Amino acid sequence: MAKRCMVNRELKRAKLVNKYAANSAELKKQMLDMSLTADQRDAAAKKFHALPRNSSPTRMRNRCEITGRPHGYFRKFGLSRNKLREHAMKGDIPGLVMASW
Known part of the structure; x- marks a missing residue:
């Protein structure tokens, strides 16, 4: 049996991923859009990197x-x-x- 705190941590990560999914997708789209200026793309990248780390789907673990x-x-x-x-x-x-x- 895994520690209850580890399971709760994974549930918290799943909630954060769902919460920030639309926002991060939009920022990724802006970062890759070459029709925008370099400053606008850099601003989108800064906003993307300012998102919480646990909002990234790659930090989730299958349990x-x-x-x-x-x-x-x-x-x-x-x-x-x-x-x-x-x-x-x-x-x-x-x-x-x-x-x-």
């Missing part, structure tokens, strides 16, 4: 929805390998069967 474990995460299911195996053995995940050959 298991049940335990908060960051390693061994399967995106398709949103679970870590341990919990995925437990739920697969119970039959909670339709269509998922244990491999045997």
Whole structure:
């Protein structure tokens, strides 16, 4: 089980990413727009770099929805390998069967 503070930190980051997504997209668009003057593009870059660091989507970490474990995460299911195996053995995940050959 991951520390509760780490899970809460990730939730806080997710909220910040959603909050600033439109603003950062607009500033990125202005920074790359060559029809604007260099001063306008620089001003947009300064505003972009002034945004909170945690508002960047690259700072988010995928975590298991049940335990908060960051390693061994399967995106398709949103679970870590341990919990995925437990739920697969119970039959909670339709269509998922244990491999045997």
